[in-house]
Amino acid sequence: MEALKRLHAPLAWVDGRWQRDVLLSVDAAGHWSEVTANMPAPPGAEVLAGPLIPSLVNAHSHAFQRAFVGLAERRDAGQDDFWSWRDRMYALALRISPQQLRAVASQLYAELLRGGYTQVCEFHYLHHPADLAHGGQAFDDELDMAWALTEAAQDAGIGLTLLPVVYTRSGFGATGLRPDQHRFEADADWVWRACQRIMAAGLPRVNAGVALHSLRGASAADMLRLHQQLGAAEVPIHIHVAEQTAEVADCVQATGKRPIQWLAEEGYLDARWQLVHATHAEPAEIEAVARSGAGIVICPGTEANLGDGLTDLPRWLSHGVPLTVGSDSQVTRGWVEELRWLEYGQRLALRQRNVAAAPGVQPSSAARLFDAAVSGGARAAGFAAWGLTPGARADALVLNREADGLRGLPDEALLDAVVFGGNGSPWQSVWVAGRARPWRAPERVGDAFEAAMRELWQSGS
Template identity: 65%
Template sequence: MSGQVFWAPQAWLDGRWQAEVLMQADARGHWTSFTVGRPAPEGVERLAGPVLPSLVDAHSHAFQRAFAGLAERRKAGEDDFWSWRDRMYGLALKVTPAQLRAIAAQLYVELLKGGYTQVCEFHYLQHREDGSAYPDDELALSWALADAADEAGLGLTMLPVLYAHAGFAQAALRPDQRRFATDAAWVWRAAQRLNAAGRPLLNAGVALHSLRAAHAPDIRALQALVGETALPIHIHISEQLQEVRDSLAATGRRPMQYLCDEFAPDARWHLVHATHSEPAEIAAVARAGAGVVICPGTEANLGDGLADLPGWLGAGVPLSLGSDSHVTRGWIEELRWLEYGQRLGLRQRNVAADPRGGQPSSAARLFEASLAGSAAPAGLTSWGLAPGARADFLVLDTRASGLLGVPQPALLDALVFASQGQALRDVYVAGRVRLRQGRHAGEEAIADRFAAVMAELSTGA
C-alpha cells in the first residue's frame, strides 16, 4: 500500500459509528479510500481508540487569547459587549508581532487539544502601535500568525479584514481603532500575498468587519476585486441588538436583510454570530446559500443572546463553529453550549434532535451539521473522513471521564454532554500526529513563551 494507512477499531463515517475501518491517505496527506469491516493488516498504524473527524474553527481573533479571563469583573454601572470591547482595545493597542506569535502558538496548540485542526483567523490587528504600517512588511502581524500555526502544526485560513469606519454614521475610525484601518485594496493585496506564499497549510480569504465598519462603497469595492474568485468572505453581523437598531436607523432594514438585499451574498459568504434574526432574514440567507458561524462560548460570555438554532437548522443553512474571543477553545464545549443555551431559553430538552428526520441525537445532529459546514468557511473543497479531504482526525480516549464504559451508540452523546477534561487522545493533521496522548511535542516551550508575554503585557514592559 502506498502513502499512509491507518486502522481504527471504530470510526465515525457517514454519520454513524462503523467498525474496523481501514483509512488510506496519499503522500500529500489527503484521504484516498476507506474500507469498513476489515481486520487490521500487517504494517499499518493501529489507532488506539475510536476515530472522529476534526472540525474547523471558523472564527478566531488570536490576540484575544491574551485577554481571556481578564474582563470578568464589574466595578460600577452595567457591563456589556461595548464596555468589554473598549477594554479589549487596550490590549489590541499593545501587542507586537513577536508577542502575537507567542500568543497564537499557545492558542493553536489549545485548539488542537480542543479538536480543531484548521482555524479561520478573522484578522484585523494589522499595523504598528501608532497606526502606521510596519516598514519592512505591512503583513508582519499576519506572518506572525502563520509562523505560529506552522509551529503548532494546524491549518490556517487567514482572513484579512476591511475595517474603515467606527459606526454606521461615522466616516472615520476611533483613535483606539487605528491599528485596524484598511480598505478594499489593502485587504485584496494581503489575501493575494498570503495565498501566493506556498505554505502547505496556509490559505486566505477576505473579511468585512461588520456593516457598521464597512459601508456600502467599501463592500462593493471588495466585491469588485474578488469577482468570481472562489474565496471565503466573512462578516460579523447581528451580534448585538444595538447593531440591529443602528442598522434600522441607517438603512431602514435589519442587518441580514440589508446584506441580502443590497450585496447578493452567495455560498462564499459566512455570517458570523447572526444572533438576532427574524424568520424572513433566515429565509433570505437560506436562499442566498450563505452560511452562519455561531460562537456559543463567546456569545454567552459577552451577553450577545441566543441564536435561533431551530430556525437555522430548519432552513438548511450551513452552520459552523467559532471560538472567537477564546474563552472556550474546543468544539465539544461549543456544542454543549449551543444546545444548553437553547434548552435554557426554550425550557426544553434535546432541542437540536430531529427524530422525524431520522436523527434522535442532539450531539450527532449538531456535530454532523458542524462537520458539513467546516470546509466552506476555510476555503477548502472538502472536509472530514472522505476521499479528497485532508487526512485530519481525532482519536478518542475511551477511558476518559464521561466516556468510560459508555456503549458505542451513545459515545458521541456522552462526549458532548457528559465528558470533562481531556477526552481526545491523539490528533492528526494531514496524516501526521500533532498530539500524542494529549500532548504536543513543543507545548512546554510554547507555554513558557506565552507566560512571558502575558507578564510583559500586564506590566507594560
C-alpha cells in the same frame, strides 16, 4: 496518489454514523485517498487504539484576544456589556507587537489542537504598528502581523485560514475610525492584495480568504469594491453580523433595513459567505440566508461571555443553513464546550430537551450538531471537503474509551457522551495531515507566552 500510510480504526464516524473496521489511506499530500468500512486491517496498517472521529474547523478566531482571557470578568461600577468589554479589550489591541502576537497565538493554537480543532479561521484586523498614529514607523512588510499568525500556526502544527479584514469606519455614518482603532484600517484593495499574497506564499496548511468587520465597520462602497475585486474567486468571505441589538437598531436607522436583510437584499450573499454570530435574526432573514446558500458561524462561549443573546437555532437547522462554531474571544478553546452550550442555551431558553435533534432523521442532538459543524467548517475554511472522506485533509481525533464520561458506554452513545457527558479532554491523539500531533506545545511556547503576558500587562492596566 499512492498511499503512503494506512490507518485502521475498529470504529469510526463516517457518513454520519458509526461504522466498523474502517481502513483509511493517507496520500503524499496528507489527504485521505481511501476510506472504506468493513475492511479487516491489512498487513502494515497502523491499528488505532480507539474510535476515530473527524476533527473540527474553528471557524472564527481572534488570536490576540487569548491574552485578554480572564482579565475582564469584574465589574466595579456601572453597567458592563459588549461595548464596555470592547473598550477594555482595545487596551490590548493597541499595543501588542508582532513578536508578542506570535507568542500568544502559538499558545492559543496549541490549546485549540487539544480542544479538537485542527484548522482555525483567523479573523485578522490588527494590521498596522501600534504606534503608527503617533509618528511610529511602518512595518518593513505591511503583513508582518499576518506572518506572525502563520508562524504561530506552524509552531503549533495546526492549519490556518487567514482572513484579512476590511475595516474603514467606526460606525454607521462615520467617515473613518476612532483613534483607538487606527491599527485596524484596511480597505478592500488592501485586503484583497493581502489575501493574494498569503495564498501565493505557499505555506504548509495555510490558505486565505477575506472578511469585512461588520456593516458598521465597512461601508456599502467597501462592500461593492471587495465584491468587484473578488469576482468569482472561490474564497471564503466572513463578516460579523447582527451580534448586538444596538448594531441592529443602528443599521435600521442608517439603512432602513436589518443587517442580514440588507446583505440579502443587496444581492451579496452566496455560498462563499459566512455570517458570524447572526444572533438577532428574524425568520424572514433566516429564510433569505437559506435561499442564498450562505452559512453561519455561531460562537456560544463568547456570545454567552459577552451577553450577546441566543440565536434561533431550531429555525437555522430546519432551513438547512450550513452552520459551524468558533472560539472567537478564546474564553472557550474546544469544540465540545461550544456544541454543548449551543444546545444548552436553547434548552434554557425554551425549557425543552434535545432541541437540535431531528426525530426520524437524526435523533441525536450531538450527532446533528457535530455533522453540521463538520460540513459547515469545510466551507468556512475554504475547503471542498472535510472529515473522514476521500479528498479531505487527513485530520482526525482518536477517542480515549477510558476518558471520563466514555468508559463503559455502548458504541452508539459515544458521540452523545463526548458532547454532553465528558469532563476534560476525551482524545487519545490528534491527527493533522496524516500525522499524530504532540499533546502539548514545547516548553518554549509556554515560556514565550508567559513573557508576552508580562510585557503586555505589567502596568496592571
